[in-house]
Amino acid sequence: MQTNAMAPVRIWDPGVRLFHWSLVTAFVTAWLTGEDSRIVHEWAGYVVAALVVFRLVWGLVGPRYARFGQFIRSPRVIARYLSDMLKRREPRYLGHNPAGGAMIVVLLAMLAGTALTGWMYTTEAYWGVEWVEETHEFLANLLLLLVGLHIAGVLVASWVHHENLIRAMWTGKKRGPDADDVA
Template sequence: MNTHVSPLPAQKVWDLVVRLFHWSLAAGICANLLLLEEGERPHRWVGYAAVALVLVRIVWGFIGSHHARFASFFPTPSRLRRHLAELRYGSHTPSVGHNPAGALMMLALMTLVLGLGISGYMMGTDAYFGEDWVKDIHETLADILQLAVLLHIAAAVLMSRIERVNLVRAMITGIKQWR
Protein backbone atom coordinates (compact mmCIF):
# COMPACT_ATOMS: atom_id res chain seq x y z
CA MET A 1 0.00 0.00 0.00
CA ASN A 2 1.36 3.44 -0.98
CA THR A 3 1.24 5.76 1.99
CA HIS A 4 2.86 8.67 0.14
CA VAL A 5 0.85 11.83 0.63
CA SER A 6 1.08 14.47 -2.08
CA PRO A 7 2.77 17.59 -0.70
CA LEU A 8 0.40 19.90 -2.53
CA PRO A 9 -3.06 19.63 -4.06
CA ALA A 10 -3.40 19.84 -7.83
CA GLN A 11 -3.15 23.47 -8.84
CA LYS A 12 -3.72 25.54 -11.96
CA VAL A 13 -0.32 27.03 -12.60
CA TRP A 14 0.41 28.05 -16.17
CA ASP A 15 -2.17 29.92 -18.21
CA LEU A 16 -2.82 29.44 -21.91
CA VAL A 17 -0.50 32.29 -22.97
CA VAL A 18 2.43 30.77 -21.06
CA ARG A 19 1.79 27.31 -22.47
CA LEU A 20 1.33 28.50 -26.06
CA PHE A 21 4.50 30.58 -25.72
CA HIS A 22 6.47 27.62 -24.38
CA TRP A 23 5.44 25.08 -27.00
CA SER A 24 5.48 27.55 -29.93
CA LEU A 25 8.97 28.69 -28.98
CA ALA A 26 10.10 25.07 -28.57
CA ALA A 27 8.74 24.23 -32.03
CA GLY A 28 10.43 27.27 -33.58
CA ILE A 29 13.76 26.50 -31.95
CA CYS A 30 13.61 22.88 -33.08
CA ALA A 31 12.66 23.92 -36.61
CA ASN A 32 15.49 26.43 -36.91
CA LEU A 33 18.14 24.26 -35.30
CA LEU A 34 17.21 20.95 -36.90
CA LEU A 35 15.05 21.37 -39.99
CA LEU A 36 15.39 24.71 -41.75
CA GLU A 37 18.32 25.82 -43.87
CA GLU A 38 20.38 28.55 -42.23
CA GLY A 39 19.97 31.94 -43.85
CA GLU A 40 16.99 30.95 -45.99
CA ARG A 41 13.70 32.84 -45.79
CA PRO A 42 11.81 30.21 -43.66
CA HIS A 43 14.69 30.16 -41.15
CA ARG A 44 14.59 33.96 -40.87
CA TRP A 45 10.81 34.12 -40.49
CA VAL A 46 10.77 31.44 -37.80
CA GLY A 47 13.51 33.40 -36.04
CA TYR A 48 11.46 36.60 -36.20
CA ALA A 49 8.42 34.72 -34.91
CA ALA A 50 10.52 33.41 -31.99
CA VAL A 51 11.58 36.97 -31.14
CA ALA A 52 7.94 38.09 -31.31
CA LEU A 53 6.97 35.26 -28.96
CA VAL A 54 9.63 36.32 -26.46
CA LEU A 55 8.46 39.93 -26.61
CA VAL A 56 4.87 38.85 -25.97
CA ARG A 57 6.08 36.72 -23.04
CA ILE A 58 7.99 39.66 -21.58
CA VAL A 59 4.84 41.79 -21.66
CA TRP A 60 2.85 38.87 -20.21
CA GLY A 61 5.43 38.67 -17.45
CA PHE A 62 4.12 42.00 -16.19
CA ILE A 63 0.39 41.80 -16.95
CA GLY A 64 -0.38 38.06 -17.02
CA SER A 65 -1.75 35.69 -14.43
CA HIS A 66 -0.03 35.27 -11.05
CA HIS A 67 2.37 32.46 -11.99
CA ALA A 68 3.15 34.13 -15.35
CA ARG A 69 4.36 37.31 -13.68
CA PHE A 70 8.10 37.72 -13.23
CA ALA A 71 7.51 39.11 -9.75
CA SER A 72 6.17 35.71 -8.62
CA PHE A 73 9.33 33.81 -9.58
CA PHE A 74 12.17 36.18 -10.41
CA PRO A 75 15.42 34.36 -9.57
CA THR A 76 17.09 36.68 -7.09
CA PRO A 77 20.48 35.58 -5.74
CA SER A 78 18.97 34.76 -2.34
CA ARG A 79 16.16 32.70 -3.89
CA LEU A 80 18.68 30.82 -6.03
CA ARG A 81 21.01 30.13 -3.10
CA ARG A 82 18.14 28.89 -0.93
CA HIS A 83 16.74 26.70 -3.72
CA LEU A 84 20.12 25.12 -4.52
CA ALA A 85 20.89 24.58 -0.84
CA GLU A 86 17.53 22.86 -0.35
CA LEU A 87 18.20 20.58 -3.31
CA ARG A 88 21.70 19.82 -2.06
CA TYR A 89 20.52 18.87 1.43
CA GLY A 90 17.36 17.05 0.35
CA SER A 91 14.98 19.49 2.02
CA HIS A 92 13.47 20.83 -1.17
CA THR A 93 9.93 22.16 -1.04
CA PRO A 94 8.00 21.74 -4.31
CA SER A 95 7.45 24.94 -6.26
CA VAL A 96 3.97 25.76 -7.45
CA GLY A 97 5.24 27.94 -10.31
CA HIS A 98 8.76 28.19 -11.66
CA ASN A 99 11.49 27.40 -9.15
CA PRO A 100 14.40 29.89 -9.09
CA ALA A 101 16.70 27.71 -11.23
CA GLY A 102 13.91 27.13 -13.75
CA ALA A 103 13.21 30.86 -13.82
CA LEU A 104 16.88 31.59 -14.46
CA MET A 105 16.89 29.07 -17.32
CA MET A 106 13.73 30.59 -18.77
CA LEU A 107 15.28 34.06 -18.74
CA ALA A 108 18.53 32.71 -20.24
CA LEU A 109 16.66 30.95 -23.05
CA MET A 110 14.65 34.07 -23.84
CA THR A 111 17.83 36.19 -23.84
CA LEU A 112 19.52 33.76 -26.21
CA VAL A 113 16.55 33.86 -28.59
CA LEU A 114 16.59 37.67 -28.56
CA GLY A 115 20.34 37.67 -29.21
CA LEU A 116 19.87 35.25 -32.09
CA GLY A 117 17.10 37.40 -33.52
CA ILE A 118 19.19 40.56 -33.34
CA SER A 119 22.33 38.98 -34.78
CA GLY A 120 20.30 37.20 -37.47
CA TYR A 121 18.64 40.46 -38.45
CA MET A 122 22.01 42.22 -38.50
CA MET A 123 23.41 39.66 -40.94
CA GLY A 124 20.78 40.70 -43.48
CA THR A 125 21.40 44.44 -43.27
CA ASP A 126 23.67 46.43 -45.56
CA ALA A 127 25.75 47.61 -42.61
CA TYR A 128 26.64 44.11 -41.38
CA PHE A 129 26.13 41.84 -44.40
CA GLY A 130 29.14 39.56 -44.77
CA GLU A 131 30.68 40.55 -41.44
CA ASP A 132 32.25 37.42 -39.98
CA TRP A 133 31.97 38.61 -36.37
CA VAL A 134 28.16 38.92 -36.64
CA LYS A 135 27.91 35.44 -38.15
CA ASP A 136 30.25 34.11 -35.44
CA ILE A 137 28.10 35.64 -32.70
CA HIS A 138 24.96 34.17 -34.26
CA GLU A 139 26.50 30.70 -34.56
CA THR A 140 27.90 30.83 -31.01
CA LEU A 141 24.52 31.86 -29.61
CA ALA A 142 22.87 29.00 -31.55
CA ASP A 143 25.38 26.53 -30.06
CA ILE A 144 24.79 27.89 -26.55
CA LEU A 145 21.03 27.70 -27.11
CA GLN A 146 21.29 24.04 -28.08
CA LEU A 147 23.17 23.27 -24.87
CA ALA A 148 20.73 25.32 -22.80
CA VAL A 149 17.75 23.50 -24.32
CA LEU A 150 19.30 20.13 -23.49
CA LEU A 151 19.99 21.31 -19.94
CA HIS A 152 16.42 22.62 -19.67
CA ILE A 153 15.00 19.25 -20.75
CA ALA A 154 17.28 17.33 -18.37
CA ALA A 155 16.38 19.65 -15.50
CA ALA A 156 12.66 19.28 -16.21
CA VAL A 157 13.00 15.50 -16.07
CA LEU A 158 15.08 15.67 -12.88
CA MET A 159 12.75 18.12 -11.13
CA SER A 160 9.75 16.03 -12.18
CA ARG A 161 11.31 13.13 -10.30
CA ILE A 162 12.36 15.20 -7.27
CA GLU A 163 9.01 16.98 -6.93
CA ARG A 164 6.97 13.95 -8.00
CA VAL A 165 5.09 15.92 -10.65
CA ASN A 166 4.97 15.53 -14.42
CA LEU A 167 6.22 18.97 -15.52
CA VAL A 168 5.71 18.20 -19.21
CA ARG A 169 2.05 17.35 -18.58
CA ALA A 170 1.72 20.47 -16.43
CA MET A 171 3.07 22.61 -19.27
CA ILE A 172 0.47 21.03 -21.58
CA THR A 173 -2.55 21.19 -19.27
CA GLY A 174 -1.55 24.12 -17.07
CA ILE A 175 -2.21 22.03 -13.95
CA LYS A 176 0.45 20.64 -11.63
CA GLN A 177 -0.66 17.32 -10.17
CA TRP A 178 1.73 15.95 -7.55
CA ARG A 179 1.94 12.17 -7.08
Template structure:
Protein backbone atom coordinates in the same frame (compact mmCIF):
# COMPACT_ATOMS: atom_id res chain seq x y z
CA UNK B 1 -9.71 18.86 -10.60
CA UNK B 2 -8.06 15.80 -8.97
CA UNK B 3 -5.38 13.29 -9.95
CA UNK B 4 -6.05 9.56 -10.25
CA UNK B 5 -4.95 9.11 -6.62
CA UNK B 6 -7.39 11.79 -5.49
CA UNK B 7 -4.86 14.58 -4.91
CA UNK B 8 -6.35 17.96 -5.82
CA UNK B 9 -4.85 19.78 -8.81
CA UNK B 10 -4.78 23.51 -9.38
CA UNK B 11 -4.36 25.59 -12.51
CA UNK B 12 -0.85 27.04 -12.53
CA UNK B 13 0.02 27.95 -16.12
CA UNK B 14 -2.44 29.72 -18.38
CA UNK B 15 -3.06 28.88 -22.02
CA UNK B 16 -0.80 31.67 -23.33
CA UNK B 17 2.23 30.55 -21.27
CA UNK B 18 1.76 26.94 -22.37
CA UNK B 19 1.24 27.90 -26.02
CA UNK B 20 4.29 30.17 -25.86
CA UNK B 21 6.42 27.41 -24.33
CA UNK B 22 5.63 24.77 -26.96
CA UNK B 23 5.57 27.25 -29.87
CA UNK B 24 8.99 28.54 -28.86
CA UNK B 25 10.32 24.97 -28.76
CA UNK B 26 8.87 24.24 -32.21
CA UNK B 27 10.19 27.48 -33.73
CA UNK B 28 13.68 26.89 -32.35
CA UNK B 29 13.69 23.34 -33.69
CA UNK B 30 12.46 24.56 -37.09
CA UNK B 31 15.10 27.30 -37.07
CA UNK B 32 17.82 24.72 -36.57
CA UNK B 33 16.44 22.58 -39.39
CA UNK B 34 16.31 25.52 -41.82
CA UNK B 35 19.59 27.25 -40.87
CA UNK B 36 21.73 26.01 -43.74
CA UNK B 37 19.56 25.23 -46.74
CA UNK B 38 16.42 27.35 -46.38
CA UNK B 39 17.63 30.80 -45.32
CA UNK B 40 14.35 32.47 -46.34
CA UNK B 41 12.42 30.15 -43.98
CA UNK B 42 15.04 30.56 -41.26
CA UNK B 43 14.63 34.35 -41.37
CA UNK B 44 10.84 34.18 -41.22
CA UNK B 45 10.99 31.76 -38.31
CA UNK B 46 13.28 34.24 -36.55
CA UNK B 47 10.76 37.04 -37.00
CA UNK B 48 7.97 34.79 -35.70
CA UNK B 49 10.10 33.87 -32.70
CA UNK B 50 10.86 37.56 -32.06
CA UNK B 51 7.15 38.40 -32.10
CA UNK B 52 6.40 35.49 -29.79
CA UNK B 53 9.17 36.52 -27.39
CA UNK B 54 7.93 40.12 -27.36
CA UNK B 55 4.42 38.91 -26.56
CA UNK B 56 5.74 36.73 -23.72
CA UNK B 57 7.73 39.62 -22.27
CA UNK B 58 4.59 41.77 -22.28
CA UNK B 59 2.63 38.88 -20.73
CA UNK B 60 5.28 38.72 -18.01
CA UNK B 61 4.03 42.11 -16.80
CA UNK B 62 0.27 41.91 -17.44
CA UNK B 63 -0.58 38.18 -17.40
CA UNK B 64 -1.94 36.15 -14.51
CA UNK B 65 0.10 35.72 -11.31
CA UNK B 66 2.21 32.67 -12.28
CA UNK B 67 2.97 34.18 -15.71
CA UNK B 68 4.37 37.38 -14.22
CA UNK B 69 8.12 37.77 -13.87
CA UNK B 70 7.59 39.02 -10.33
CA UNK B 71 6.33 35.55 -9.35
CA UNK B 72 9.42 33.62 -10.46
CA UNK B 73 12.41 35.89 -11.08
CA UNK B 74 14.55 35.77 -7.95
CA UNK B 75 17.89 37.31 -6.99
CA UNK B 76 21.02 35.21 -7.63
CA UNK B 77 21.48 34.59 -3.91
CA UNK B 78 18.08 32.90 -3.73
CA UNK B 79 18.79 30.85 -6.88
CA UNK B 80 22.12 29.61 -5.48
CA UNK B 81 20.54 28.90 -2.09
CA UNK B 82 17.85 26.83 -3.82
CA UNK B 83 20.47 24.94 -5.87
CA UNK B 84 22.35 24.22 -2.62
CA UNK B 85 19.14 22.84 -1.14
CA UNK B 86 18.71 20.64 -4.22
CA UNK B 87 22.27 19.36 -3.84
CA UNK B 88 21.63 18.51 -0.17
CA UNK B 89 18.31 16.82 -0.96
CA UNK B 90 15.95 19.20 0.80
CA UNK B 91 14.74 21.63 -1.84
CA UNK B 92 11.23 22.83 -1.22
CA UNK B 93 8.52 22.37 -3.82
CA UNK B 94 7.10 25.42 -5.59
CA UNK B 95 3.68 25.52 -7.18
CA UNK B 96 4.97 27.73 -10.00
CA UNK B 97 8.57 27.92 -11.15
CA UNK B 98 11.26 27.36 -8.53
CA UNK B 99 14.12 29.91 -8.36
CA UNK B 100 16.35 27.83 -10.66
CA UNK B 101 13.50 27.46 -13.17
CA UNK B 102 12.93 31.22 -13.07
CA UNK B 103 16.64 31.82 -13.70
CA UNK B 104 16.50 29.40 -16.63
CA UNK B 105 13.57 31.29 -18.14
CA UNK B 106 15.51 34.55 -17.91
CA UNK B 107 18.65 32.90 -19.35
CA UNK B 108 16.74 31.34 -22.25
CA UNK B 109 14.85 34.53 -23.07
CA UNK B 110 18.08 36.54 -22.95
CA UNK B 111 20.05 34.15 -25.16
CA UNK B 112 17.14 33.76 -27.57
CA UNK B 113 16.84 37.56 -27.81
CA UNK B 114 20.60 37.87 -28.43
CA UNK B 115 20.41 35.15 -31.09
CA UNK B 116 17.52 36.93 -32.78
CA UNK B 117 19.37 40.25 -32.63
CA UNK B 118 22.56 38.83 -34.15
CA UNK B 119 20.52 37.13 -36.86
CA UNK B 120 18.76 40.36 -37.71
CA UNK B 121 22.01 42.35 -37.61
CA UNK B 122 23.34 40.14 -40.39
CA UNK B 123 20.62 41.57 -42.65
CA UNK B 124 21.78 45.16 -42.06
CA UNK B 125 24.30 47.03 -44.20
CA UNK B 126 26.89 47.25 -41.45
CA UNK B 127 26.96 43.50 -40.67
CA UNK B 128 26.02 42.03 -44.07
CA UNK B 129 28.51 39.23 -44.74
CA UNK B 130 30.20 39.65 -41.34
CA UNK B 131 31.85 36.35 -40.43
CA UNK B 132 32.23 37.47 -36.81
CA UNK B 133 28.48 38.19 -36.51
CA UNK B 134 27.63 34.87 -38.17
CA UNK B 135 29.87 33.02 -35.72
CA UNK B 136 28.39 34.87 -32.75
CA UNK B 137 24.88 34.02 -34.01
CA UNK B 138 25.79 30.34 -34.35
CA UNK B 139 27.49 30.28 -30.95
CA UNK B 140 24.40 31.75 -29.31
CA UNK B 141 22.21 29.21 -31.13
CA UNK B 142 24.36 26.41 -29.70
CA UNK B 143 24.06 28.01 -26.25
CA UNK B 144 20.27 27.81 -26.61
CA UNK B 145 20.62 24.04 -27.08
CA UNK B 146 22.87 23.78 -24.02
CA UNK B 147 20.34 25.72 -21.94
CA UNK B 148 17.49 23.57 -23.26
CA UNK B 149 19.40 20.43 -22.21
CA UNK B 150 19.95 21.85 -18.71
CA UNK B 151 16.28 22.86 -18.60
CA UNK B 152 15.16 19.35 -19.56
CA UNK B 153 17.47 17.83 -16.95
CA UNK B 154 15.98 20.14 -14.31
CA UNK B 155 12.40 19.31 -15.32
CA UNK B 156 13.09 15.58 -15.21
CA UNK B 157 14.95 15.82 -11.90
CA UNK B 158 12.22 17.95 -10.33
CA UNK B 159 9.54 15.60 -11.65
CA UNK B 160 11.24 12.67 -9.92
CA UNK B 161 12.11 14.65 -6.78
CA UNK B 162 8.53 15.77 -6.21
CA UNK B 163 6.83 12.75 -7.85
CA UNK B 164 4.98 14.93 -10.32
CA UNK B 165 4.82 15.01 -14.11
CA UNK B 166 5.91 18.56 -14.94
CA UNK B 167 5.72 17.96 -18.69
CA UNK B 168 2.04 17.14 -18.35
CA UNK B 169 1.61 20.27 -16.24
CA UNK B 170 3.04 22.37 -19.09
CA UNK B 171 0.53 20.72 -21.43
CA UNK B 172 -2.66 20.99 -19.38
CA UNK B 173 -1.64 23.78 -16.98
CA UNK B 174 -2.44 21.87 -13.77
CA UNK B 175 -0.20 20.79 -10.90
CA UNK B 176 -0.81 18.97 -7.67
CA UNK B 177 -1.74 21.54 -5.05
Protein backbone atom coordinates in the same frame (compact mmCIF):
# COMPACT_ATOMS: atom_id res chain seq x y z
CA MET C 1 -3.07 26.72 4.32
CA GLN C 2 -3.16 23.08 3.30
CA THR C 3 -5.45 21.99 0.52
CA ASN C 4 -6.17 18.59 -0.92
CA ALA C 5 -2.84 17.79 -2.58
CA MET C 6 -4.61 15.48 -5.01
CA ALA C 7 -6.91 18.18 -6.40
CA PRO C 8 -5.17 19.75 -9.42
CA VAL C 9 -4.81 23.51 -9.57
CA ARG C 10 -4.39 25.62 -12.69
CA ILE C 11 -0.93 27.18 -12.71
CA TRP C 12 0.07 27.75 -16.34
CA ASP C 13 -2.36 29.91 -18.29
CA PRO C 14 -3.05 29.35 -22.01
CA GLY C 15 -0.74 32.25 -22.95
CA VAL C 16 2.27 30.71 -21.19
CA ARG C 17 1.54 27.26 -22.59
CA LEU C 18 0.99 28.48 -26.16
CA PHE C 19 4.14 30.60 -25.91
CA HIS C 20 6.19 27.65 -24.63
CA TRP C 21 5.17 25.10 -27.25
CA SER C 22 5.23 27.64 -30.08
CA LEU C 23 8.75 28.61 -29.03
CA VAL C 24 9.82 24.96 -28.99
CA THR C 25 8.45 24.55 -32.52
CA ALA C 26 10.00 27.77 -33.86
CA PHE C 27 13.40 27.11 -32.26
CA VAL C 28 13.57 23.53 -33.56
CA THR C 29 12.51 24.74 -37.01
CA ALA C 30 15.17 27.48 -37.00
CA TRP C 31 17.83 25.07 -35.80
CA LEU C 32 17.01 22.38 -38.36
CA THR C 33 16.85 24.82 -41.29
CA GLY C 34 19.92 26.89 -40.42
CA GLU C 35 22.07 25.46 -43.20
CA ASP C 36 19.45 24.37 -45.72
CA SER C 37 16.53 26.75 -46.06
CA ARG C 38 17.30 30.42 -45.53
CA ILE C 39 13.69 31.62 -45.91
CA VAL C 40 12.25 29.09 -43.43
CA HIS C 41 15.16 29.76 -41.05
CA GLU C 42 14.60 33.52 -41.14
CA TRP C 43 10.83 33.25 -40.65
CA ALA C 44 11.31 30.84 -37.75
CA GLY C 45 13.69 33.42 -36.27
CA TYR C 46 11.09 36.17 -36.66
CA VAL C 47 8.56 33.96 -34.90
CA VAL C 48 11.05 33.40 -32.07
CA ALA C 49 11.60 37.18 -31.80
CA ALA C 50 7.85 37.86 -31.72
CA LEU C 51 7.34 35.18 -29.08
CA VAL C 52 10.10 36.66 -26.90
CA VAL C 53 8.44 40.09 -27.13
CA PHE C 54 5.08 38.51 -26.24
CA ARG C 55 6.63 36.75 -23.23
CA LEU C 56 8.24 39.97 -22.00
CA VAL C 57 4.87 41.71 -22.12
CA TRP C 58 3.07 38.69 -20.61
CA GLY C 59 5.64 38.63 -17.83
CA LEU C 60 4.46 42.11 -16.85
CA VAL C 61 0.69 41.90 -17.39
CA GLY C 62 -0.18 38.19 -17.44
CA PRO C 63 -1.72 36.17 -14.63
CA ARG C 64 0.07 35.46 -11.36
CA TYR C 65 2.32 32.53 -12.34
CA ALA C 66 3.22 34.14 -15.69
CA ARG C 67 4.57 37.30 -14.07
CA PHE C 68 8.29 37.84 -13.67
CA GLY C 69 7.74 39.11 -10.14
CA GLN C 70 6.45 35.66 -9.19
CA PHE C 71 9.53 33.70 -10.23
CA ILE C 72 12.57 35.96 -10.68
CA ARG C 73 14.64 35.62 -7.53
CA SER C 74 17.87 37.12 -6.25
CA PRO C 75 21.17 35.32 -6.87
CA ARG C 76 21.28 34.46 -3.16
CA VAL C 77 17.87 32.74 -3.28
CA ILE C 78 18.86 30.87 -6.45
CA ALA C 79 22.14 29.71 -4.87
CA ARG C 80 20.33 28.58 -1.72
CA TYR C 81 17.80 26.66 -3.82
CA LEU C 82 20.58 24.95 -5.82
CA SER C 83 22.37 24.10 -2.58
CA ASP C 84 19.14 22.62 -1.19
CA MET C 85 18.80 20.62 -4.42
CA LEU C 86 22.22 19.09 -3.91
CA LYS C 87 21.17 18.15 -0.38
CA ARG C 88 17.85 16.80 -1.77
CA ARG C 89 15.75 19.03 0.44
CA GLU C 90 14.52 21.73 -1.95
CA PRO C 91 10.90 22.79 -1.52
CA ARG C 92 8.30 22.25 -4.23
CA TYR C 93 7.10 25.41 -5.92
CA LEU C 94 3.68 25.67 -7.52
CA GLY C 95 5.09 28.03 -10.13
CA HIS C 96 8.68 28.11 -11.33
CA ASN C 97 11.29 27.35 -8.72
CA PRO C 98 14.23 29.80 -8.39
CA ALA C 99 16.47 27.75 -10.71
CA GLY C 100 13.69 27.50 -13.30
CA GLY C 101 13.04 31.23 -13.07
CA ALA C 102 16.73 31.96 -13.63
CA MET C 103 16.73 29.62 -16.62
CA ILE C 104 13.77 31.47 -18.13
CA VAL C 105 15.62 34.78 -17.89
CA VAL C 106 18.78 33.31 -19.44
CA LEU C 107 16.85 31.54 -22.21
CA LEU C 108 14.90 34.69 -23.09
CA ALA C 109 18.11 36.75 -23.20
CA MET C 110 19.90 34.21 -25.39
CA LEU C 111 16.89 33.84 -27.70
CA ALA C 112 16.67 37.62 -28.04
CA GLY C 113 20.39 37.84 -28.79
CA THR C 114 20.18 35.05 -31.35
CA ALA C 115 17.17 36.62 -33.06
CA LEU C 116 18.81 40.06 -33.05
CA THR C 117 22.09 38.88 -34.55
CA GLY C 118 20.19 36.78 -37.08
CA TRP C 119 18.19 39.81 -38.15
CA MET C 120 21.32 41.96 -38.24
CA TYR C 121 22.89 39.50 -40.65
CA THR C 122 20.02 40.05 -43.10
CA THR C 123 20.65 43.81 -43.29
CA GLU C 124 22.99 45.53 -45.72
CA ALA C 125 24.96 47.05 -42.86
CA TYR C 126 25.86 43.69 -41.31
CA TRP C 127 25.67 41.22 -44.22
CA GLY C 128 28.95 39.31 -44.31
CA VAL C 129 30.23 40.83 -41.05
CA GLU C 130 32.07 37.97 -39.41
CA TRP C 131 31.47 38.85 -35.76
CA VAL C 132 27.70 39.03 -36.33
CA GLU C 133 27.60 35.59 -37.94
CA GLU C 134 29.91 34.11 -35.30
CA THR C 135 27.90 35.61 -32.45
CA HIS C 136 24.67 34.28 -33.96
CA GLU C 137 26.11 30.78 -34.29
CA PHE C 138 27.65 30.89 -30.80
CA LEU C 139 24.36 31.93 -29.21
CA ALA C 140 22.43 29.28 -31.15
CA ASN C 141 24.86 26.59 -29.97
CA LEU C 142 24.74 27.92 -26.41
CA LEU C 143 20.94 27.70 -26.61
CA LEU C 144 21.20 23.99 -27.38
CA LEU C 145 23.18 23.51 -24.18
CA LEU C 146 20.73 25.63 -22.19
CA VAL C 147 17.72 23.78 -23.61
CA GLY C 148 19.39 20.52 -22.56
CA LEU C 149 19.88 21.88 -19.04
CA HIS C 150 16.28 23.10 -18.98
CA ILE C 151 14.96 19.69 -19.99
CA ALA C 152 17.22 18.00 -17.43
CA GLY C 153 15.95 20.37 -14.73
CA VAL C 154 12.35 19.64 -15.65
CA LEU C 155 12.99 15.89 -15.53
CA VAL C 156 14.80 16.09 -12.17
CA ALA C 157 12.11 18.29 -10.61
CA SER C 158 9.42 15.96 -11.98
CA TRP C 159 11.14 12.97 -10.40
CA VAL C 160 11.95 14.63 -7.06
CA HIS C 161 8.47 16.11 -6.58
CA HIS C 162 6.57 13.20 -8.11
CA GLU C 163 4.75 15.20 -10.75
CA ASN C 164 4.86 15.33 -14.52
CA LEU C 165 5.91 18.89 -15.34
CA ILE C 166 5.79 18.25 -19.08
CA ARG C 167 2.13 17.25 -18.78
CA ALA C 168 1.54 20.30 -16.58
CA MET C 169 2.87 22.54 -19.37
CA TRP C 170 0.29 20.94 -21.71
CA THR C 171 -2.70 20.99 -19.36
CA GLY C 172 -1.80 24.00 -17.22
CA LYS C 173 -2.54 22.00 -14.08
CA LYS C 174 -0.32 20.78 -11.28
CA ARG C 175 -1.07 18.87 -8.12
CA GLY C 176 -2.50 21.06 -5.38
CA PRO C 177 -0.17 22.45 -2.74
CA ASP C 178 1.05 20.52 0.27
CA ALA C 179 1.70 22.33 3.54
CA ASP C 180 5.43 22.73 2.77
CA ASP C 181 5.05 23.89 -0.83
CA VAL C 182 5.86 27.43 -1.95
CA ALA C 183 2.87 29.02 -3.64
